[in-house]
Amino acid sequence: MKEALQVRVGQVSYQFHTPIIINEYHTIAGPLEKNGALTAYIDTFIDDLYDGEKTYENCYKKLICDGISPLLKKHPDVQLLFTGDLLNQSTPTHLALTNRALTPITFDHACANFGLSLLYGALSIESQQQAAVFAGTMSHFAAVEKQFRFPNEYGQQKPPSSQTTVTGGGFCLLSSNGTGPHITGGTLGAVIDEGFSDPYNMGEAMAPACFHTLLAHFKDFNTTPKDYDYIITGDLGSVGQNILYDLLREENYRVNRNQLIDAGCEIYNKNQPIFSGGSGAGCLSLFLLSKGLKVYFKKPTRALVVATGALHSPLSLLQTPHIPTIAHLIVLESK
Amino acid sequence: MKTDTIKTIAKKHDPKRPLAKNCLMSFIFGGSLCALGQMISLFYLYFFDFSEETVGDPTVATLIILTMFLTGWGVYDKIAQVAGAGTMVPVTGFGNAVISSAIEHRNEGFVLGVGSNMFKLAGSVIVSGVFSSFVIAIIKTLLA
């Protein structure tokens, strides 16, 4: 009998041997993102945060519906969607997929959902359980604001370290044939708590998780940042990105400043009122599936994509003032 | 890596809040709201039958009506981002906390949405105020 190729690498990493390709993708975004820096690369936009629906939550649902529909129409035989959103029990996702022949597998890793979705989508193809799967995430500014912070009309003053939830996101089709960048590996993160508790500074809470996952990856694959063209992080914002840079330098990993790309910093223009950057489950998927694939992965590239997430809830934060965070990583290569 | 090192690095990159600007803005906006209140009081004193003692009530009601429109049009939160405590401390801030919660939860119905959520932000102020006032008033009454 032929020995199966080793998928598990080191402590927490995976190496894929079948080609897992991001074939097709569809992105959708809101009004603020329309005036941002990625306008030319995003497929469709909604004009306001209701988009004809009665509530923000329904609009969230509609965004997911509109995001996945073009892909589902072309590939009606795909069975699984790896995803996860930011509201209770991923209700927008589940409502959006009502009466459709698609099983959602929702994760609760907040903004890290996209990384985990891609990784698990890839694993299910690698293990030959599925021929093709969907993966993707979506977020909606006002619905998330309502759940995690204050009413949208409440007069609060956000400090400069706070981040703005992205309205929008994207979905993609992973399969073992076709053209596009390959997912060749990945590293799963663990829950990290360094004692940060400021919900208006998520960058500092998430940067250590990103750092830990990167270290684990470099150790498992025996690589250094030099081996990759880019390290694309999810939604650290400018604050978290600076912290990550310093943490890597502190650990004697030489990273180039231009090597670090943060989706939260790329989506908006400098003059938009977004404080330290974008965040949310849809932040990384919106960037990666628009400008990311259309610009950075057009030429031969090997990059790490790290999705970072904060795992607190408004209730948990009041009971135990800590923000646990997590980060999942995939290796994305284009030839 | 030690937590202390991470904390030090994180602290270094925490963007400073613009303290001087925030204080100046809260002074200007908060002061203007109080000056507006004084003008409304004077208006009611001169044109209606109110005394120095009772003029506070219509003044507060007028300011809260104003707040309702500013909140409903989506202007109040934009002003508050600049004004900070200048729009929180005056009674308009109390009104905004109540009205914004009411508007936000109208989609959950008028009983369980608006009714139960209206005081979710302003409730803390009422509770702490009533409890401390109760203690103080009891002590004063017993001493008198």
Place this chain on the structure above:
Amino acid sequence: MVISVFVAFVVGGLICTIGQLIIDVFKQTPAFMLSLFVVIGSVLDGIGLYEPFIDFAGAGATVPITSFGNGLVHGALKEAEQSGLIGVVIGMFQLTSAGITSAIVFGVIGALLFKPRS
């Protein structure tokens, strides 16, 4: 008249600035700051300082949330003078009812008229 508006501006502005300092320097939440102000207002009235403060600053003292604490204590004490200890419970909301009632009424009207926008 103009002087009274000016005094209200300066005094009210200063109270708000103290609030801003509590948020930014002592890193407290706005809810804590507002609750603290209400408690300070009721304590000040308890020791008899808030009445002269209103005489001096007018709306500069009545518009900030501190006057809510003052109103609560004042109403309670006024009723307690007439009906004894139980008056503290009866009179608590007597003077502050304008603020609370109008906030509730216009909150409901606001919810009828407007829908949330970001």
